[in-house]
Amino acid sequence: MADRKMKMRTRLQDGVVELQVLITHPMETGLRTDKNTNTKIPPHFIQKVNVELNGKVVVVLNTGTGLSEDPLLGFRLKGAKNSDKLKIFWSDNLGESGTLEGIVDIS
Numbered sequence: 001m002a003d004r005k006m007k008m009r010t011r012l013q014d015g016v017v018e019l020q021v022l023i024t025h026p027m028e029t030g031l032r033t034d035k036n037t038n039t040k041i042p043p044h045f046i047q048k049v050n051v052e053l054n055g056k057v058v059v060v061l062n063t064g065t066g067l068s069e070d071p072l073l074g075f076r077l078k079g080a081k082n083s084d085k086l087k088i089f090w091s092d093n094l095g096e097s098g099t100l101e102g103i104v105d106i107s
Contacts, residue, residue: 006100008088010080017080017104019051021073021088029065044094049073052087053080080104 005024010017023046030043046067051059059075084104091097 004096004098006088006090006098008086008100008102010086010102010104010106012106013076017077017106019075019077019080019086019104021049021051021075021100022070023049023073023090023098024070025090025092027065027067027069027071044092046071046090046092048091050089051075051077052085052089053077054085055087077104082106 007022009020011020012018025046026044027046028041028044030040032041033039034041043065045065046063049059049061049063050057051061058077061073082104086102086104088100089097
């Protein structure tokens with residue numbers, strides 16, 4: 001399994017906490033071919049992203065091949081406040097997954 005990096009950042013925008021998550025992932029559709037061998041590159045894409053706020057699931061995102069490589073996802077979290085706990089989990093069609101924990105930091 002590859003080492004997939006994740007980064008998150010929070011900011012206050014229009015009175016609501018905005019969470020941005022960057023996931024390092026190749027996001028292959030299965031439609032491209034290798035330039036050298038002309039063989040199809042197998043599909044490899046994120047299927048699900050969950051966001052938890054203080055242990056409660058607040059976002060469930062089912063995705064597919066339409067996301068770009070290394071997707072940057074944004075969520076607006078109503079009711080979130082400074083120092084609340086965040087947990088982001090993703091899984092893909094090949095069984096890879098990743099988790100990142102952090103806190104809301106809008107200071």
